[in-house]
Amino acid sequence: MPRITSARVIVTCPGRNFVTLKIETDQGVYGVGDATLNGRELAVASYLEDHVIPCLIGRDAHRIEDIWQYLYKGAYWRRGPVTMSAIAAVDMALWDIKGKVAGLPVYQLLGGAAREGCMVYGHANGSDVEETIERAHEYLEQGYKAVRLQSGVPGLAATYGVSGERFYYEPAKGSLPEETLWSTSKYMRHVPELFERGREALGWDIHLLHDVHHRLTPIEAGRLGKDLEPYRLFWLEDATPAENQAGFRLIRQHTTTPLAVGEIFNSVWDAKQLIEEQLIDYIRATVVHAGGITHLRRIAGLADLYQVRTGCHGATDLSPVSMAAALNFGLSVPNFGIQEYMRHSAETDEVFPHAYSLSNGLMHPGDKPGLGVDIDEALAAKYAYKRAYLPVNRLEDGTMFNW
Template sequence: MIIERAEVIVTSPSRNFVTLRLTTDEGLIGLGDATLNGREHSVVAYLQEHVVPLLIGMDAHRIEDTWQFLYRGAYWRRGPVTMTAISAVDVALWDLKAQAAGMPLYQLLGGASRKGLLAYGHASGNDTEELFDSIRHHLERGFRAIRVQTAVPGVRAVYGVPHDVTVSNGVRSQEYEPASRGAYPAEEDWDTRAYLRHVPTVFGAVRTEFGPELPLLHDGHHRMTPIQAASLGKSLEPYDLFWLEDCTPAENQEALRLVRQHTTTPLAIGEVFNSVWDYQGLIREQLIDYVRSSVTHTGGITHLRRILDFAAQYQVKSGMHGPTDISPVGMAAAMHLGLAIHNFGIQEFMPHSAKTNSVFAQSFTWKDGLLHPGEQPGLGVTLDVDEAGKYPYEQAYLPFNRLADGTVHDW
């Protein structure tokens, strides 16, 4: 099965997506997600100028050898651009191999380890009423676990909370897109002390309203120092969180030792990581409970499977990144991998827009709070090239933060 054509397709139906499309001499088409939010063209150039010329004439069945060739052969290793490009190739090759075998990808990964994937939705609000409405909205849509994000008094804009919530026919819109289109990123403000005072009161109100059984999650989005993160984790212990995510920038792996010493709140880390080396100490020392990396940004199914197999030795589970900056191709890859591994924890899930779904046809199902990738051979995703062409790339940036004195802060 020889690769005859490799195309990099950029489309922006609701946000920018980069897709690698491989075609073989047998007429099979494999897809890989190469989207790196806010830096999409960096991966496009990496693929088009450096990787695509190497793929033509390759045996598409040689997934492991191709992975090692692209990782070790380039000399310059790791990093989000390199690993996202490798991921796109890897996932496209797995898609092709599963199609050639006539079975859904998860079967090639060892078969299903569960009926479906527990997924969590994103609830948010500018006040308690909006937040409760958002939680109820997600429960009505079938979610059985909820991430809770809230505005903070005195802070103009907070990650995960839409600035303007529209209402149509009595239903509040829950769509949220942090990447603003334009020539310069939006500037937001931040006050950690106000945040630390406010968040525990919010979770107290949510538990009072919705009871003790509903799994609740929260994302700190790298904004705290280690001691601040430890303080928040401890203050949230009475509310029994499923996890506290990205409580502090984890490039400094030793920081999680301090957090772990002071709180039993479960910790999830890693959506900005891209290799097993980012996790080595965190997993070995059992400083985290969930791996947050995505297939898209972490070297594909081949490499993320290695990370999760390593994590399984320490009872650390998966919590794969899955908002709408992961295309339907990347989400399908996550579902197949999550269905097959033993140490699955939970899957992040933000439904894509109708425009995105018109570009990417998908076979997954959503029932009783569980995702399933479906039974179509391969990933179960097809790309409508003509439809994709209706939505050209638009420059977009994620926001950035400044403190009250003007200092740039973690976002």
């Protein structure tokens, strides 16, 4: 059995900040895990270095479940994004080790492939409707089967999901948080026009998605979902803040548009009521913020009982380590729905060489033993950490609002 002999945290910024945990064993086998928490990266790095790593030394790296329970139940202050991201990094690294020792990709250890590949969606972002449609066509030309449409809203200087980049959106920037303005009424008038134009231009053979980013009340979300029903969205994401899970009951009463939520969830408890009452159609919890592969499988197992499918978060605030883990998970889980895929910068891909690939709208983790991803530590050291924040949001009258 491989014993853990050392572990270290690697913080690097090849275009954006990433936190990686590398666990080494006495058999010369090592594993890597992602611990990136967007805008709070160093909090997780400290949690790992000061509190978790000392507890790992000497343990049997194969005892993934026992170590997971030790780190979760052994901490009186449970859950939360910092704790669960740290546990996730350990969990990913241990699965990576187990796969390498077995000589198998992790998805084979999870029961094998349940499909040929994981359908992914790209982000079509534009300053106006026509630019969004143009970006969507570019994804169709690349073979994508699903595209998220986000467009600038007339009368608002900046809109969530819209940036100058063609194929990805990176909101974390600046030494202090950027402040943006929001108007629900302007947004509600605009979005149905976006999807009416989207269906006209893109047809009905492509899946269309949209992210509200927690900015509506339940009744507003119900109204928007109803307005969008003629355009048959694949999903409406994060329609309202989900701290009050019961709020989704009101949305369900008013629309049949499929609902997705959960990218900021940390555990199965954040999704329990939503799943058991069938208030959502897709659970978006991600491998890095929800305790790793071990805990994400539990969330998916509960969801499967209620015909809720997975739709894991996959923005650029997840390193290629998380993407590899998500694809191994998604390829094996029976109730997979879709995987978000935002391309990383060329610098990031060089720091994190990986085996996963994209073909005709489907991604595959590859068949290298373990997760199929690594970190070039010498190259990572060339990119020093740069403090960056997610934006904050205010209403037009200056009131602080959800971002």
